[in-house]
Amino acid sequence: MFGYILRRLIATAPVMLIVAVFVFLMLRLTPGDPAAIIAGDNANAEQIAAIRNRLGLDEPIVTQFFIWLGNLLRGDFGESFFFKKTVAELVASRLEPTLALSVATITIAVCVAVPLGVLAAYKQGTVIDKIVMGFSVLGFSVPVFVIGYSLIYLFAIKLNWVPVQGYQRIGDGFGGFLQRLILPSVTLSIIYIALIARMTRTSVLDVMGEDYIRTARAKGQVEIKVLFKHALKNAAVPIVTVIGLGIALLIGGVVVTESVFSIPGLGRLTVDAVLARDYPTIQAVILLFSFVYVLINLLVDVAYTLFDPRIRY
Amino acid sequence: MSAEPALLAAEKSAPAPRPTLRSRLMRDGGIIFGAVILLLMAVIGLAAPLLGTKSPSEINPSFRNRVPGIEQTIRNDDGTTRTFTYRMGTDSLGRDIYSRVVYGARVSLIIGITVAAISIAIGLFIGLIAGYMRWVDAVVMRLMDGLMAIPAILLAIALVSLFRAGLLSVIVAIIVPEIPRVVRLVRSIVLSVREEPYVEAAIMAGTRTPLLLVRHVLPNTIPALIVQGTFICANAILIEAILSFLGIGIPPETPTWGNIMAEGRGLFRLYPHNIFFPGICLALTVLAVNVLGDGLRDRLDPKLARRV
Numbered sequence: 001m002f003g004y005i006l007r008r009l010i011a012t013a014p015v016m017l018i019v020a021v022f023v024f025l026m027l028r029l030t031p032g033d034p035a036a037i038i039a040g041d042n043a044n045a046e047q048i049a050a051i052r053n054r055l056g057l058d059e060p061i062v063t064q065f066f067i068w069l070g071n072l073l074r075g076d077f078g079e080s081f082f083f084k085k086t087v088a089e090l091v092a093s094r095l096e097p098t099l100a101l102s103v104a105t106i107t108i109a110v111c112v113a114v115p116l117g118v119l120a121a122y123k124q125g126t127v128i129d130k131i132v133m134g135f136s137v138l139g140f141s142v143p144v145f146v147i148g149y150s151l152i153y154l155f156a157i158k159l160n161w162v163p164v165q166g167y168q169r170i171g172d173g174f175g176g177f178l179q180r181l182i183l184p185s186v187t188l189s190i191i192y193i194a195l196i197a198r199m200t201r202t203s204v205l206d207v208m209g210e211d212y213i214r215t216a217r218a219k220g221q222v223e224i225k226v227l228f229k230h231a232l233k234n235a236a237v238p239i240v241t242v243i244g245l246g247i248a249l250l251i252g253g254v255v256v257t258e259s260v261f262s263i264p265g266l267g268r269l270t271v272d273a274v275l276a277r278d279y280p281t282i283q284a285v286i287l288l289f290s291f292v293y294v295l296i297n298l299l300v301d302v303a304y305t306l307f308d309p310r311i312r313y
Numbered sequence: 314m315s316a317e318p319a320l321l322a323a324e325k326s327a328p329a330p331r332p333t334l335r336s337r338l339m340r341d342g343g344i345i346f347g348a349v350i351l352l353l354m355a356v357i358g359l360a361a362p363l364l365g366t367k368s369p370s371e372i373n374p375s376f377r378n379r380v381p382g383i384e385q386t387i388r389n390d391d392g393t394t395r396t397f398t399y400r401m402g403t404d405s406l407g408r409d410i411y412s413r414v415v416y417g418a419r420v421s422l423i424i425g426i427t428v429a430a431i432s433i434a435i436g437l438f439i440g441l442i443a444g445y446m447r448w449v450d451a452v453v454m455r456l457m458d459g460l461m462a463i464p465a466i467l468l469a470i471a472l473v474s475l476f477r478a479g480l481l482s483v484i485v486a487i488i489v490p491e492i493p494r495v496v497r498l499v500r501s502i503v504l505s506v507r508e509e510p511y512v513e514a515a516i517m518a519g520t521r522t523p524l525l526l527v528r529h530v531l532p533n534t535i536p537a538l539i540v541q542g543t544f545i546c547a548n549a550i551l552i553e554a555i556l557s558f559l560g561i562g563i564p565p566e567t568p569t570w571g572n573i574m575a576e577g578r579g580l581f582r583l584y585p586h587n588i589f590f591p592g593i594c595l596a597l598t599v600l601a602v603n604v605l606g607d608g609l610r611d612r613l614d615p616k617l618a619r620r621v
Contacts, residue, residue: 019463141600142592143592149592274559
């Protein structure tokens with residue numbers, strides 16, 4: 001088991017290396033001299049040369065890559081052109097809102113989608129099934145910002161239940177934190193619910209014909225236990241997989257949702273960095289999000305063994 | 314002869330019930346619904362100048378932020394007057410939202426179709442070669458794994474930041490994240506097809522590799538690619554709208570649904586119509602493409618239908 005985890009961890013290294021090469025080349029391929037950008041409009045040629053020297057931009061490109069990679073591994077993401085801070089500080093200060101939003105979204109999505117998917121599978125072919133599946137297709141199709149603005153319009157403007165936009169740090173009071181978090185998390189969870197509910201329905205339907213389901217029913221097990229204990233547990237592997245793969249959707253959604261709800265998180269930072277052409281920050285955010293995405297899917301692979309002891313490595 | 318074959322024969326000879334309109338609608342409802350909506354959007358986009366629109370970029374400083382349905386009296390050059398109805402109101406520059414929404418259909422459909430066609434063409438080419446030549450496979454698939462490790466929207470955002478904003482750079486930025494998914498799909502089909510007897514027979518007969526790939530392997534990928542193409546199309550329309558909405562996509566003066574909504578963000582509390590009308594069009598179009606894709610998948614590629 002631990003050997004397996006170690007092997008998988010090592011196997012992700014080349015993937016992350018390719019991501020790093022890509023992200024590095026992205027900065028180098030951009031028109032414009034990073035040293036000139038950092039120096040600002042009033043710098044003279046000597047100052048620019050000094051900055052270029054300091055950043056190691058005189059070295060051959062392969063050397064530059066390894067210097068950059070070495071800095072990354074030591075947690076040095078460079079300096080933001082636009083925010084005039086180190087990128088590491090910048091990212092750290094934006095971490096909490098994004099983390100809170102993501103955790104809340106995944107929690108809502110799993111709690112809603114799994115029962116919905118099981119229900120749709122149980123009532124296969126009925127109106128309930130069709131409604132759940134219709135909702136699922138709709139969830140894929142309505143863009144997250146349209147959902148966001150519709151919810152703001154209904155719950156914040158018309159009903160006045162929650163604040164329109166903004167974010168409150170968890171340290172400044174849990175009630176206000178939750179109140180401002182609920183609408184963005186529900187918004188973001190819609191597409192995730194659609195994805196997970198669909199997969200849950202398919203994989204539960206797959207196992208419903210198995211012998212152990214018939215056996216469970218024959219021994220008089222109540223239907224709800226048959227569904228959630230016997231069927232769902234055996235259908236768990238594809239569901240967990242899709243939750244892991246869905247992180248990519250979630251990350252994309254975070255960028256949009258944070259912009260709609262004015263949440264000062266990493267997603268908002270990404271957009272601000274692109275608008276300001278702040279390449280070190282863009283690089284750092286992409287690397288970080290990709291790393292998290294790869295890591296979560298690694299965890300998902302490992303989690304299979306918990307759901308299905310038949311899978312051994 | 315035993316009774317059984319006779320029974321079977323009897324069953325066979327019974328006339329198959331002709332599919333009624335109702336049963337066809339039930340079976341192909343998604344395909345019909347999707348195709349009709351898409352056709353409608355295409356007609357709207359093509360016939361935009363004829364649909365009672367005015368220039369989508371004509372600004373009108375004295376007529377800003379008006380509610381839907383408001384009328385304006387316009388004085389013609391010859392002194393006569395006519396009234397123009399702003400069916401969906403005006404935005405903060407006084408532009409007619411209805412005209413912008415109608416013209417916006419063009420951009421969305423162009424992006425959806427172009428991205429789907431180009432990413433499938435490139436992905437098919439790479440996937441055929443990777444699936445067939447082992448040494449290419451190892452290199453290409455590691456590269457694709459790396460590209461797929463970056464969430465699609467993020468990669469598109471990063472790519473957009475490299476070029477100057479415009480239709481072409483947005484199309485390129487959306488195509489790149491889609492390619493690895495097509496490559497994987499094509500490669501998996503090639504890997505299963507290359508063991509088939511007819512492919513082995515063709516190799517034995519001395520068919521050269523390019524011809525073999527095009528004539529014997531490629532046709533197997535077409536049903537899956539048609540289905541994948543519709544999903545790429547839906548995705549591309551969504552991502553373009555997201556990029557434009559975030560202000561990093563198509564330049565704001567071009568009427569696209571994302572741009573109209575980006576424009577309406579600031580005054581959303583007072584004038585929600587700036588967001589709702591393009592939002593509904595966008596959602597309806599993407600829904601139509603998705604439903605069409607689902608329907609095509611069930612018809613063309615039942616094996617794929619099992620994996621969501």
